[in-house]
Amino acid sequence: MQVNQLHPWPATVAEAESIQDRLRAQVDLTGGPTAFALVAGLDVHYHGDDELTAAVVVLDGGTLAPVERVVAHGRAAFPYVPGLFAFRELPALVTALERLTVTPDLLVCDGYGLAHPRGFGLACHLGVLTGLPSVGVGKTPFVGTHEPPGQERGAWTPIVHEGATVGRALRTQRGVKPVYVSQGHRISLDVATEQVLRLAARYRLPEPIRHADHLARHPT
DNA sequence: GCGACAG
DNA sequence: ATCTTGTCGC
Numbered sequence: 001m002q003v004n005q006l007h008p009w010p011a012t013v014a015e016a017e018s019i020q021d022r023l024r025a026q027v028d029l030t031g032g033p034t035a036f037a038l039v040a041g042l043d044v045h046y047h048g049d050d051e052l053t054a055a056v057v058v059l060d061g062g063t064l065a066p067v068e069r070v071v072a073h074g075r076a077a078f079p080y081v082p083g084l085f086a087f088r089e090l091p092a093l094v095t096a097l098e099r100l101t102v103t104p105d106l107l108v109c110d111g112y113g114l115a116h117p118r119g120f121g122l123a124c125h126l127g128v129l130t131g132l133p134s135v136g137v138g139k140t141p142f143v144g145t146h147e148p149p150g151q152e153r154g155a156w157t158p159i160v161h162e163g164a165t166v167g168r169a170l171r172t173q174r175g176v177k178p179v180y181v182s183q184g185h186r187i188s189l190d191v192a193t194e195q196v197l198r199l200a201a202r203y204r205l206p207e208p209i210r211h212a213d214h215l216a217r218h219p220t
Numbered sequence: 221g222c223g224a225c226a227g
Numbered sequence: 228a229t230c231t232t233g234t235c236g237c
Binding site: 044045046047048052076080088 | 228
């Protein structure tokens with residue numbers, strides 16, 4: 001698939017932050033499709049110093065059967081700074097997406113979207129670059145506060161940051177730690193939550209991310 | 221001001 | 228993210 005060119009690469013924290021502030025204006029949070037024929041999971045595995053492998057696995061949105069798998073090897077493109085995490089993985093993830101022969105209808109990203117210090121996490125960034133609907137799924141809390149959701153599958157509570165709801169803590173399986181869902185691009189919070197719950201059919205994390213995680217760790 | 225902080 | 232054993236539960 002085609003992905004828009006990454007803007008001049010930031011050399012400093014201030015430059016990276018200003019790119020986020022500029023691209024944030026392009027995020028569409030008003031909604032979009034509510035059904036997705038092809039769903040992609042994205043993840044990155046780190047080895048050694050700055051080496052990494054990005055993996056994308058596209059699943060049939062109905063059966064959740066894998067349709068295509070691609071990887072891209074590279075190096076971390078930025079130091080790790082909370083809030084600028086996306087700049088580490090973006091080049092390798094974009095390379096992997098460009099190697100897909102099919103175009104997904106939804107990107108399920110490992111990390112946050114709107115629930116971010118400047119409202120522009122990895123999921124938003126990938127959504128804007130591709131133009132595709134995207135959702136962020138975090139494994140640990142980041143910004144904002146929330147009450148613990150009920151123990152049953154599907155229970156959720158809002159994540160509130162600076163007076164606004166920016167995501168949801170969602171219990172995807174009974175008795176597991178919640179995952180943190182936030183909008184990336186072209187998706188409502190309701191649809192994002194519904195999709196993450198549906199995709200996390202058997203385990204805590206959504207199937208697309210589990211497949212991508214496995215592929216990034218065991219490339220073939 | 222200080223600490224904490226997605227992966 | 229990664230470095231790592233044992234242990235509990237399905």
